[in-house]
Amino acid sequence: MEVRRLTGETLDAVLDDVARLRIAVFRDWPYIYDGSLDYERRYIQSYRDSEAAVVVGAFDGARLVGAATGTPLEDHSDDFAAPFAGTGLKLQDVFYCAESVLLPEYRGQGLGHAFFDHREAHARALGRSHSVFCSVIRPDDHPLKPADYRPLDGFWRKRGYAPMEGVIARFKWTDLGDDRQTKKALQFWGRKL
Secondary structure, X not given: OEEEEEXXXXXXXXXXXXXXXXXXXXXXXXXXXXXXXXXXXXXXXXXXXXXXXXXXXXXXXXXXXXXXXXXXXXXXXXXXXXXXOOOOOOHXXXXXXXXXXXXXHHOOOOHHHHHHHHHHHHHXXXXXXXXXXXXXXXXXXXXXXXXXXXOOHHHHHHOOOEEEEEXXXXXXXXXXXXXXXXXXXXXXXXXXX
């Protein structure tokens, strides 16, 4: 396994693979995302447009098996920046750690820590003082929730992240079994770098 921080042209070269990983990994709980490559290509355009974007890629040989992305918050969707009004944080101080996607057979090997380590180092190099990400909020009694589901809250807390009270984003995607996009609530978690 090799983990590499990618920016600029090297980032652009893996974005289609990142899109395919998002589709595969986010099919599972709690995202239950019914993705398409066309939708993904539109969504990941913000990484192409941001000169400060990063992809941290986990490679098994030449194959991308996991990826974590990030951008300065003001370079991502307005849906993610709007909840910060009234928090006292300036968008220019916040780095948004977007998705972390890793194929199941590669989990439990420390790659999640590597993903955060690289993105946080990138954020510090950009002069950002805060790192944030968000997690989807689903009801505990959702019919598609697996009985053995274990949330990542403990992992995130060990890294110093905590839920940001009242900082909730709303973003649309199509759930498995649905025929249209619906808005989902996403809880921001943050930490000072």
